[in-house]
Amino acid sequence: MIITRRQTLALAAAGLPNVASISSAASPEAPPLPREVLLQMANQVSVFDFLTVAQSTAVRSGRDLIDVTDAIQACLDSSAIRGRTVRFPAGTYLMGRVFVRSQTVLLMDKGVTLRKRPNGQGLLRLTHVENTHILCGGATLDGSAAESRPSHTVYFESARRCSIRDAQVLGSGPKGDCIYVGEGSQGPSEDVVIVGGSCANARRNGISVVSGRRTLIHNVEIFGAAGAPGAGIDVESNQFDRATSTEIRHCNIHDNEKYGIVVVFADGVSIHHNTVHRNGIDGIATAVGGAVFEKGVYRPNVDIRGISAFDPASGWLTLGGDAASLPLGTVVLFHTSGNGRVPTTFSSQVRWVVCEKQPGSVLRIRLGQYWQHEIKTNLSDAGAGRLDEDPGRSDVRLVCYVEGQSSNLDVSSNLVMDNARRGITIGAAVNAVVRSNYVMHGGSQQAVHISFSRNVLVEANTIESRGSTGKNAGLLALSAIQLRTMRNVIRGFPGGGIVAVGISGAVMEQDDVADCGIAANTAMHLHFSRAVNIIGAQIAPPPAGLAVVTTEVTDSIFQDILLRGSGVVANPFRVERNVVKPAAASSAPRSPAR
Missing domain, CATH: 2.40.30 (Elongation Factor Tu (Ef-tu); domain 3)
Incomplete structure (x- = not known):
């Protein structure tokens, strides 16, 4: 889910740019099931064949429920299901944790609820398995029952080529996730696919990717996660080379206590075509932390x-x-x-x-x-x-802060709105791209924040204020090494469109800044940098304000700067030892990138 048609029309009616282009990338078809799974679905066995009459009656009625954990586990362990699909007829199943075996397909009818019993230690555990698929069809996996120790509702541990589809996962045990992708004794999970459905009200994260290679999270609604870190999705390894090549796409992630998506210790994460909104701290954030610098984890004389x-x-x-x-x-x-x-x-x-x-x-x-x-x-x-x-x-x-900790990140074509602190934060990253996002922001800090990171491209984003107050900026770059910004459209931030501190060697090309800097009286601020090239920028300074102010910025070039609007002070630049080349007076204004 990206955003509903009604929400899209409302945003478009408000005149907001880029909404159509982002939301028009409609959620593609889910990754297809393997052919052997489709063939296996033609040969089914019902779990009712393993339940007593009393258990079956309780499941169908949804009242006076009887624990069916042992019966379900016996079914999953039975040789009778080899090469067949296990079908769950409609009803409410009270159960604790069961282990799903390799080469198993679970198919749930409409109206199925798997309800965790108190102290059930989760519901479904896929441990040391291959080619196992849970086809929920909208079934509810209710893991919200009281629990005395931390537990997740669905586990993937050393699971390979496995998937869960269209599950409505509700809650978790203490400090637990709706869905957890990790490892058992056989190394990271690989090629896990999570498609459709929702993850709601987890007591840690909606989905955690702790040890997974080539994990795909597609078209999932995730909300209500609370605790630490309290994220919709947390990609955070405990060892190097464990969380790699994670793709998060076409998800609707909202109303989580702290973060929409957070990447703390991972390599090769792609976050694209998601709607991330109303989260308690940041919409999308990267950082270096967790276990990365712990003894026995860090790489000596590297990290x-x-x-x-x-x-x-x-x-x-x-x-x-x-x-x-x-x-x-x-x-x-x-x-x-x-x-x-x-x-x-x-x-x-x-x-x-x-x-x-x-x-x-x-x-x-x-x-x-x-x-x-x-x-x-x-x-x-x-x-x-x-x-x-x-x-x-x-x-x-x-x-x-080096490659392998939080590196090779791609944050593209997301709709990021109304998060409480920042829209997008790239912190302590190596090799990151922030491209073609629409960020509508009224939070307490910057809309886009790049800090202590190396080799970052910020390109073709539309960044607009939604009631920002004080001195909030559209884009803040702090000690960003090898930074390049290109063709960003930034509007309405009182603290300035672009504020950059310590960005020597940066290139800023064809950025468009308007209606920014009212509180600070300057549209762009550069501080403590050298060899910065600002080329082809369009800047509409605040009334009687400056286009660009610099402090201890040296050996830099401002070339083909086009000033728009009225009320600009006589000298729109305040610079130190720089080469300044304003655009020719006859230059025609560009249309803002849309």
Whole structure:
């Protein structure tokens, strides 16, 4: 589900751009069932064949329910169902957790409810199985009964080429999910498909992808998740190379306590053609956290590096590991233990950027306040504590945001509306694309927030204010290395259309900013950067305001800038040591990208 026809018409009537183009990408057909499954569906066995008369009567009536867990498990374990489809006739089945076997198809009639008994430890568990498919047809999987310990309602654990389709999953145990994709003792799940239906009122996340390769979540409505992290979908591994190649598409994700979609520790996540709205913090967010830096999880001298020396005279830090796995522009932070202390020079802020590497067989780096800005060529002191290139022994370590933690992300063609804090957050990511999204925002912070990330493209998004107040900006980029923005349309943010801090080496091309900067009196703000190229921008400054203001921005080019509107101050730029090339007066305005 993307958005209803009535909602689409209402948005279009309000004159909002991009709605038609986003919602017109109607949900494609669900991935087809394998041919062998279709053939197997022609040969069915009813679970009623394994129930007593009293149990069958209770199931049909929905009253005075009798626990049928053992009977259902006996059915699933029976040799009589091999190569056949297990059919659940309409009715209410009171049951605890059952294990579904390999090569099994469960087919549920309209009107089926599987109701978890109290302390039932979930409902369906697909563990160490292959080619197993749950075809719910709108059946309700009710996991909301009281539970004494954490549990999920549906489990995929080391499951391969399995699916669940059109299930209405309701609730979970404490700290549990409606659907959990993880691993048992046989490695990550692979090629799990979750299609249609809904996940409602989970007590952790609607869907968690913890250990899954090539997981597809398609056309699912997810709402009401609460707890920690309280997300509609959470892609968050516990080990490296576990949550990879996840695709989330054509889902309607709304009214979750904290996040719509959050990616914390994963590689290769594609989030496209979803509607994400009214979530309690952010609509779509990425970060690095969870287990990634825990002992036994992090990659020594890749994710965390030991520091063996600080050279006060030159500013060089000597690290463990090789230079190739620590690219220039990597965002880092210090971590200390025992008697460890970093030089006072680095006490002014938390995160730093690798700006220089010294040639040679030993890895030595210099850090800057931002990328290629305020590079520290001398230090106040040499720090303190035990210094060692082995991060397990050193009292001072360098935590590095590198590929494999939260990387290779694609956030495209989503409709993101009315989330409480931000619409889209890209934090501590490596290699990310934010493209062709429509973000309508009235939250407490920025509509789109890019921070401490490297190699990010923000292209062809429409970002509009919906009652933003204070100094909220349309797009905030903070210490974003190798940032490129192109053809974004930004409207109505009082704190400015684009606010960028520490984005040296960025390219901003043909962005269109209007009706922004009323509170701050400036449409665009650039701070603490060098070698920024702003090319072909259209800017409509606020009345008597500035098009662009810079603070400690050097060696940058502003070229073919087209100013629109009236009331612009005589000098619309305030810059320091930059080359400024306004557009020719005869240039005709472009139409905003739609």
